[in-house]
Amino acid sequence: MKPVVGALTAVVLGGVVVGGTVLAFHGAAPKPPLMVVDGVSSTSTGIPGVTKTAELKLESYPDSSPITWRRTNGGVGPHPGWVSYGPTTNIQLPANALVTVTITNYDGGEPIPNPGYLASVHGTVGGDMTVDGQPATSIDPSHVGHTFTIHNYPSDTQQNIFVSVPLPAVADDVSSNPTAAPSASNPYGWAPHVVTFKFVTKGPGEYAWNCEFPCGGNYAGMGEAMSSYGYMSGVIHVV
Numbered sequence: 001m002k003p004v005v006g007a008l009t010a011v012v013l014g015g016v017v018v019g020g021t022v023l024a025f026h027g028a029a030p031k032p033p034l035m036v037v038d039g040v041s042s043t044s045t046g047i048p049g050v051t052k053t054a055e056l057k058l059e060s061y062p063d064s065s066p067i068t069w070r071r072t073n074g075g076v077g078p079h080p081g082w083v084s085y086g087p088t089t090n091i092q093l094p095a096n097a098l099v100t101v102t103i104t105n106y107d108g109g110e111p112i113p114n115p116g117y118l119a120s121v122h123g124t125v126g127g128d129m130t131v132d133g134q135p136a137t138s139i140d141p142s143h144v145g146h147t148f149t150i151h152n153y154p155s156d157t158q159q160n161i162f163v164s165v166p167l168p169a170v171a172d173d174v175s176s177n178p179t180a181a182p183s184a185s186n187p188y189g190w191a192p193h194v195v196t197f198k199f200v201t202k203g204p205g206e207y208a209w210n211c212e213f214p215c216g217g218n219y220a221g222m223g224e225a226m227s228s229y230g231y232m233s234g235v236i237h238v239v
Ligand SMILES: [Cu+2]
Pocket: 083, 145, 146, 147, 211, 212, 213, 214, 215, 232
């Protein structure tokens, strides 16, 4: 199956122009299954107008082998070597909700372009995150695995959400010395980094999200996994 390569463009993140991807919804690529995250009514979010909470759990991988939906006929999908977010990148969240996000990153990394911006946290509640349980507002820009970045182009029909959080890279000496057999709860057997943060959804809309680290192949790292729906990019449907 041919990869779907989206047109490259640029998005402006807080005044910094970085590479971004335009999602391509070509028929050739299987659409990632929708993960519906239900909201729970809450009277104690402490944020005016925010009456629900929700929990979103994602993982990021150095390859696509843990992504079960992409497997057909016992195989591992068309691009098993491509970096990927899982379990899917097609996500539904409730509107006006305080969302707690947990991202477990198993992948290594390198220095990130635009380190002053993309190695820092933007748009979360409190402006921070936790990394392996410790509060943080940024990470070492020389060891970034991926970013989780939600953005949408300015629109008259939906409110703006912008969130960008860096994920620390797993060190090479950790990933080259797995301490456990791969399992469903840890597909690689080495210790990941776990990032948590909260953000608020607003009204209904469709929000593109992706990794802003050029971690794909071709086009200076912006092709292949970076520009293919379901690997390093996706959609958040706020309903
Ligand atoms: Cu990435």
